[in-house]
Amino acid sequence: MLQINNLHANVGDKPILKGLTLSLNAGEIHAIMGPNGAGKSTLGYVLSGRPGYEVTEGSVTFNGQDLLALEPHERAAAGLFLGFQYPVEIPGVSNVQFLREALNAQRKYRGEAPLTGGEFLKVAREQAGALGMDMEMLKRPVNVGFSGGEKKRNEMVQMGIIDPALAILDETDSGLDIDALRTVGDGINRIMRKPDKAVLLITHYQRLLDYVKPDFVHVLDGGRITRTGGADLALELERDGYKELAA
Amino acid sequence: MTDDIEIKDKAAWDAAEKVADYEHGWSSDIETDFAPKGLNEDTVRFISAKKNEPEWMLEWRLKAFAMWKTMEAPDWAKLNVPPIDYQDAYYYAAPKAKPKLNSLDEVDPEILRVYEKLGIPIAEQKLLAGVEGGEDGGLPQRRVAVDAVFDSVSVATTFRAELERAGVIFRSISEAIKEYPDLVRKYLGKIVPMHDNYFATLNCAVFSDGTFVYIPEGVRCPMELSTYFRINAENTGQFERTLIVADKGSYVSYLEGCTAPMRDENQLHAAVVELVALDDAEIKYSTVQNWYPGDAEGKGGIYNFVTKRALCQGRNSKVSWTQVETGSAVTWKYPSCVLNGENSVGEFYSVAVTNNHQQADTGTKMIHNGKGSRSTIVSKGISAGHSNNTYRGLVRVAPNAEGVRNFTQCDSLLLGSLSGAHTVPYIEVRNPSAQIEHEATTSKISDDQMFYAMARGLNAEEAVALIVNGFAKEVLQQLPMEFAVEAQKLLGISLEGSVG
Ligand SMILES: Nc1ncnc2c1ncn2[C@@H]1O[C@H](COP(=O)(O)OP(=O)(O)OP(=O)(O)O)[C@@H](O)[C@H]1O
Ligand SMILES: [Mg+2]
Numbered sequence A: 001m002l003q004i005n006n007l008h009a010n011v012g013d014k015p016i017l018k019g020l021t022l023s024l025n026a027g028e029i030h031a032i033m034g035p036n037g038a039g040k041s042t043l044g045y046v047l048s049g050r051p052g053y054e055v056t057e058g059s060v061t062f063n064g065q066d067l068l069a070l071e072p073h074e075r076a077a078a079g080l081f082l083g084f085q086y087p088v089e090i091p092g093v094s095n096v097q098f099l100r101e102a103l104n105a106q107r108k109y110r111g112e113a114p115l116t117g118g119e120f121l122k123v124a125r126e127q128a129g130a131l132g133m134d135m136e137m138l139k140r141p142v143n144v145g146f147s148g149g150e151k152k153r154n155e156m157v158q159m160g161i162i163d164p165a166l167a168i169l170d171e172t173d174s175g176l177d178i179d180a181l182r183t184v185g186d187g188i189n190r191i192m193r194k195p196d197k198a199v200l201l202i203t204h205y206q207r208l209l210d211y212v213k214p215d216f217v218h219v220l221d222g223g224r225i226t227r228t229g230g231a232d233l234a235l236e237l238e239r240d241g242y243k244e245l246a247a
Numbered sequence B: 001m002t003d004d005i006e007i008k009d010k011a012a013w014d015a016a017e018k019v020a021d022y023e024h025g026w027s028s029d030i031e032t033d034f035a036p037k038g039l040n041e042d043t044v045r046f047i048s049a050k051k052n053e054p055e056w057m058l059e060w061r062l063k064a065f066a067m068w069k070t071m072e073a074p075d076w077a078k079l080n081v082p083p084i085d086y087q088d089a090y091y092y093a094a095p096k097a098k099p100k101l102n103s104l105d106e107v108d109p110e111i112l113r114v115y116e117k118l119g120i121p122i123a124e125q126k127l128l129a130g131v132e133g134g135e136d137g138g139l140p141q142r143r144v145a146v147d148a149v150f151d152s153v154s155v156a157t158t159f160r161a162e163l164e165r166a167g168v169i170f171r172s173i174s175e176a177i178k179e180y181p182d183l184v185r186k187y188l189g190k191i192v193p194m195h196d197n198y199f200a201t202l203n204c205a206v207f208s209d210g211t212f213v214y215i216p217e218g219v220r221c222p223m224e225l226s227t228y229f230r231i232n233a234e235n236t237g238q239f240e241r242t243l244i245v246a247d248k249g250s251y252v253s254y255l256e257g258c259t260a261p262m263r264d265e266n267q268l269h270a271a272v273v274e275l276v277a278l279d280d281a282e283i284k285y286s287t288v289q290n291w292y293p294g295d296a297e298g299k300g301g302i303y304n305f306v307t308k309r310a311l312c313q314g315r316n317s318k319v320s321w322t323q324v325e326t327g328s329a330v331t332w333k334y335p336s337c338v339l340n341g342e343n344s345v346g347e348f349y350s351v352a353v354t355n356n357h358q359q360a361d362t363g364t365k366m367i368h369n370g371k372g373s374r375s376t377i378v379s380k381g382i383s384a385g386h387s388n389n390t391y392r393g394l395v396r397v398a399p400n401a402e403g404v405r406n407f408t409q410c411d412s413l414l415l416g417s418l419s420g421a422h423t424v425p426y427i428e429v430r431n432p433s434a435q436i437e438h439e440a441t442t443s444k445i446s447d448d449q450m451f452y453a454m455a456r457g458l459n460a461e462e463a464v465a466l467i468v469n470g471f472a473k474e475v476l477q478q479l480p481m482e483f484a485v486e487a488q489k490l491l492g493i494s495l496e497g498s499v500g
Helices: A040-048 A072-077 A095-109 A117-130 A135-139 A148-162 A178-192 A206-211 A232-246 B002-019 B041-050 B055-069 B109-118 B125-132 B160-165 B173-179 B181-187 B198-206 B447-455 B460-471 B481-494
Strands: A002-011 A014-024 A029-033 A053-062 A080-083 A090-094 A166-170 A198-202 A216-221 A224-229 B032-034 B093-095 B144-150 B153-157 B169-172 B210-215 B224-230 B241-246 B251-259 B266-269 B272-277 B282-289 B301-312 B318-325 B330-333 B336-339 B345-354 B359-368 B374-383 B388-397 B405-414 B420-429 B435-444
Touching: A002 A040, A014 A040, A014 A053, A014 A224, A029 A232, A040 A053, A040 A072, A040 A080, A040 A166, A040 A198, A072 A080, A072 A095, A072 B447, A072 B460, A080 A148, A090 A095, A090 B447, A090 B460, A095 A117, A095 A135, A095 A148, A095 B460, A117 A135, A117 A148, A135 A148, A148 A166, A148 A178, A166 A178, A178 A198, A178 A206, A206 A232, A216 A232, A224 A232, B041 B055, B041 B198, B055 B198, B160 B169, B169 B173, B173 B181, B173 B210, B173 B241, B181 B241, B198 B272, B198 B301, B210 B224, B210 B251, B241 B251, B241 B282, B272 B282, B272 B318, B282 B301, B282 B481, B301 B318, B301 B345, B318 B330, B318 B359, B318 B481, B336 B345, B345 B359, B345 B388, B345 B481, B359 B374, B374 B388, B374 B420, B374 B460, B388 B405, B405 B420, B405 B460, B420 B435, B447 B460, B460 B481
Parallel strands: A029 A198, A029 A216, A080 A166, A166 A198, B144 B224, B210 B241, B224 B251, B241 B272, B251 B282, B266 B301, B272 B301, B282 B318, B301 B330, B301 B336, B318 B345, B330 B359, B336 B359, B345 B374, B359 B388, B374 B405, B388 B420, B405 B435
Antiparallel strands: A002 A014, A002 A053, A216 A224, B032 B093, B144 B153, B169 B210
């Protein structure tokens, strides 16, 4: 589904990704772990086309398409979803309005008919309900005044409504309380654990992986993948840390 | 009957939608009857004669014209306007239609086609019955009565009969001058005096048409009232005049929409709007201004010099101005409230968008003369391209006005680095009991917000439109519901091309 080959990228003039290679097949969940500043969020941004993140070398194909040639909104329409480490506030725009416009923009791009208000609300209600979010919160402005955990949960509601083929989830587990962690974990499994979908799960902790079993665990350090293993690797990292691994 | 409601509703929607859209850049090939080019006493007499006005009206106009000749155009606004050659314009252009319209059958079919393009409800066959007074009971929920002003002449007013049954007078001002001279004379020029300012005085001399509304004591106007102004003929100034009188305990919501075709040369628009609210009366006045803004290089566009003022004469009276200003090359406009009544309330909610080379200097004046009078000002300025957007506001509290309160919030949003936003608040408080609050912010659309919206599937223009609408929400939600939706679209359209 996703092939990243020898990816180099700069933020400003600073090289952050330095030859990163990674493949995800449909039906797989990959976890990425790695020290602060290693370039994990950068990878998510580069894959979603954030301005200012410049690819200097390498290639990325997504379902056979040259992902790097697409604009951010085209990547979204092609099925890519980024769950933000720091979700952004948009004052005055309700979540409902935001998501309906976003979803219909994607549908339009794909040549599909827009969802009516009623159809959209039905989907929104289902997803909010499944993730334990009150509909009243969906009527509030996007992320404005949401607690850290609520923002993360909101990212998952968005993912449920948009129903992407590939989700890159950047520390979605950070800031969640114990119950919310389980709800979000269940949500990821429900929405994304499907034969035609894949997930790239960026996390620092094993605890999310208790709920969402990864097929592969990678260590991203110094802008490249330094080690790849199965679910056990995460446990090992939790026990020994990255320093031990590097030694 | 349900069918009927459907169509009427849709017509109102379409009307606003069409106003939002400059595919409107056509002008129509209607035979037009012009006053001779230029401005002199004969022009004034010509206009008055064309309208079969009574003698007092002609005298009033001539007095204004004599006064105007002694005046000079104001230059205090933060606007860069080349000198206007007042002799190089037409001051009266009427579609060559029947002089008095009893039914739309009498209207030049070409005009009807224009309105069809505009989506204005009068083009609807079902509405024709409304003009004739033929509509039956079973009132549809949301309807809008429309007075349509085409160049200098009011072409048709809908729902007249039904409004009359409620005692509401909704007329073109030309008709009102003849049919209700006492009422018109009592208020015309009393809120905006003849000598008020250069453009208002000019309007007094040459005003072409406009709307008159009277809501009798205790009446809640049964529908939204709306006027559509359209400049069509080339080189023509439009000088409309609106007068709305809300008698004791009455309520009316009035909406004004404006369009003009694309033209290379600038066209002048100098309107005067006067509102009076007596005891316990409320007027809600909403404007969606989408005059042609000129092209991306700043060529053409409307010069919009408008004087709008409300007199809150009665105790507990209330006037609320809401404006969405997206059009015009130059906007000079300060809808104001003179709060004479005890506990009267003035509100001003404004969104002004400027793009390319547009210039807007707009704001309000809240003149607190009455005890316990209150005002709220919410101004949202959005500047893109090379444009300049200024908020200019005055809050004045008279010495014996006890317990006055004002809250002012001015927010500016900048797109790109070449545009300008300015806030010029004047505060004159002569009574120590007044509570005046002023907040101002200037911000840019953040890269984070743009990327977040785009990562969810919106293209750059859609993302900007969404964020800008969020920014303007407090104002947009003051508009009647149908128009709020269309105004949202309009904001997006106005900012097209503003993101790289
Ligand atoms: N605009 C920028 N200019 C310069 N350096 C930047 C910029 N943005 C990010 N960086 C740097 O890029 C490096 C990678 O950052 P990134 O956010 O990808 O790390 P991360 O692996 O996600 O870390 P964390 O685990 O803390 O979230 C960091 O050293 C960071 O300081
Ligand atoms: Mg990170």
